[in-house]
Structures are given as structure tokens and as C-alpha cells.
Amino acid sequence: xxxxxxxxxxxxxxxxxxxxxxARKGDSRAFERLYRDHVGRVHGLCLRMTRNPDQAADCAQxxxxxxxxxxxxxxxxxxxxxxxxxxxxxxxxxxxxGPSNAExxxxxxxxxxxxxxxxxxxxxEEELEAAIQSLPQGARDALVLCGVYGYEHSxxxxxxxxxxxxxxxxxxxxxxxxxxxLERGVR
Amino acid sequence: MTGKSFGRRxxxxxxxxxxxxxxxxxxxxxxxxxxxxxxxxxxxxxxRSRWLPAVxxxxxxxxxxxxxxxxxxxxxxxxxxxxxxxxxGEASLIPAALRDANYRKQRDALLVEVNNQLKSxxxxxxxxxxxxxxxxxxxxxxxxxxxxxDPANALLQELLVSSCQEEMRALTAVxxxxxxxx
Numbered sequence: 001x002x003x004x005x006x007x008x009x010x011x012x013x014x015x016x017x018x019x020x021x022x023a024r025k026g027d028s029r030a031f032e033r034l035y036r037d038h039v040g041r042v043h044g045l046c047l048r049m050t051r052n053p054d055q056a057a058d059c060a061q062x063x064x065x066x067x068x069x070x071x072x073x074x075x076x077x078x079x080x081x082x083x084x085x086x087x088x089x090x091x092x093x094x095x096x097x098g099p100s101n102a103e104x105x106x107x108x109x110x111x112x113x114x115x116x117x118x119x120x121x122x123x124x125e126e127e128l129e130a131a132i133q134s135l136p137q138g139a140r141d142a143l144v145l146c147g148v149y150g151y152e153h154s155x156x157x158x159x160x161x162x163x164x165x166x167x168x169x170x171x172x173x174x175x176x177x178x179x180x181x182l183e184r185g186v187r
Numbered sequence: 188m189t190g191k192s193f194g195r196r197x198x199x200x201x202x203x204x205x206x207x208x209x210x211x212x213x214x215x216x217x218x219x220x221x222x223x224x225x226x227x228x229x230x231x232x233x234x235r236s237r238w239l240p241a242v243x244x245x246x247x248x249x250x251x252x253x254x255x256x257x258x259x260x261x262x263x264x265x266x267x268x269x270x271x272x273x274x275x276g277e278a279s280l281i282p283a284a285l286r287d288a289n290y291r292k293q294r295d296a297l298l299v300e301v302n303n304q305l306k307s308x309x310x311x312x313x314x315x316x317x318x319x320x321x322x323x324x325x326x327x328x329x330x331x332x333x334x335x336x337d338p339a340n341a342l343l344q345e346l347l348v349s350s351c352q353e354e355m356r357a358l359t360a361v362x363x364x365x366x367x368x369x
Contacts, residue, residue, distance in 0.1 A: 040206030
């Protein structure tokens, strides 16, 4: 289970499990409940990764269709939310044409271990979202998954198909760029 | 991001809203796709798997090519070594590409993966794929036998190489069909 899910685990996962079991048996109403419960987070992830509302909606829609088809393969011991996010990230990556998430050289990934990005002065959400959208793709992906959705580097790296060290380096880069852009915006 | 105004101020990036609902309800389109999938699943006999066209096409190509070749072979030309078969010691007559250790290794590895894949297929699809692969192998066997009778025949050698390539393509298509679900 991901860090991102820990807070929701007690209340949601068991309820999800019952719905998943029913959906697996072909109950589309149960799957609709799962959709209603998870679509916001899946769409939010897609929107931040694609930066395009139409594309994000298409990706979220495709992710749920793929999830329905792959439900028999879902292993109940993992988090449904993480599994769904993995499918969504895959869908976004598939829709991106051309090279993405290029590996960047990392000499010592441990130097990039950092706590959650925080700001001395509170920032407006809208301003922060705009700064995230302005980041280069690889840095943005790492920041969205690790920073916003709380995934560990290993989970995010696995979803993005990159090395853990690369993910750490991308996040480090994203934080630096974000601070710069926010400072410039504030001045 | 979605047009709505964020007036809230945050101190940490993880305070950003994770829930960003789409502007339109995606469920109707998802429900439609689910229904189509359900209808498709109810008709397994009519369902065409992604790998079947590739394997079927490969088998058909091999058969047609072999047929054309046999047609050419039937013209009355003197054949000094007719009737001989490719013996173990004459393996060097097989084109170099097919004697390559890498090719053999890749093919053996593919066969193992494909056999595993076949086990997980519905019986009807498994039979179709197995039949197509068998047709391909029969064609390759016949070409090898013909090559045994006419070892210097460049056309036969070329035909053998292309049939083996077809077989590799078909095996790869079957193998890859198992990793495309997500």
C-alpha cells in the first residue's frame, strides 16, 4: 500500500474490496461506485500530467475501461487506488508521442532525499498549480506523483518506467525549478 | 486547472487538492465500453484474438509461397540428387542465418513462452493458433526436405529463411498478446 493511501485505508479499502468483488463478477453498478469514488483522484493525476483537460478526461476514461477489463488480474492485497493510478499513468504515457521521461544522469541518488516541499510564505493554490504546469515533463511527473499524490520514489519510478535514482533527481530538479518560478512570480 | 478558482493558500505541495473531478461525467462512455466488452465476452467462439490474424497470415504466406515453389519444381529439369534427404551431417546446407546460435536460442526461448501462453488461452483459440503454427512448421519441414534434395537451390534457401522469419514473427505476436492487457 502506498503512503498516499494510508490515510484512507481503514475506511475506503474494505468498502472497495466488496465493490471490487462484485465488479469482478460483472456487476457494472458496483464498478460505477468505484468510478464515482476514484474518478476525482484519477482525473486530477491525469490533468496534472497532461496539462490538457480534454486529454485528461480521455485518459481517465480509458484508464477506467482498462481497469474493468483487467479486474480479474487485480490482486486484492494491493491497493485498488494505487493499481488504478498505475493504469492511469500508463495510459497518459501511451498517449504521449515521442520520447518522454528521459533518463538523467544521477551520480548519487541519496543526495536527493528531501522532505515534502514546503514554503515559508503560503502560496495560492492556483499559482502553485500554474508553476507545476510550467515544469518540464519528467520533472512534473515526478513531482505530481511523489509531491502531490504522496507516492514513494520506488512506486513513482515503477509507474513511470524510470530508475528510482532518476525519479529522485527529477523531483529534486522539479523542486528547484518550482521554487525559482514561485519566487519570480511573487516578486 | 479546471477553470475553477483556487482562492486557498497552501504551505506545502501535498496540500494541493488530489481530487479534481472532470468537467463532464465520464461514466456513460465507460458504461458503453463495458457493455461492448460484456457482449464480446459472451461470444468467445466469434471473438478474434489479436494474435490470430498474425499467425494465420504467416501460415497462409508460407503455404502460398510453398505452393508457388512446388509449382516451379514440377517443371521437368534434371535433378542429379533427387530423392536424397537432408541428413544430420549436411546441416551446413541450411542457410547460415538459421544456423546462428542466437537465432536458435531466441526461437527456443520464444517457444517456451508461447507454450505457456497457449496453456492460458481458451481451447478454441488455442486450437486455432496451434493449427496455424503447425501449418507453418509443416511448410518449413517440407522446404527443408526439398532443400535436402536440392541443396544448392538459392530460391529454396531464401524461402526457408523467410518462412522461419514468418514463424518468428508469429511466435512473437502470440507471446506479446499476453502482455498487452494493461
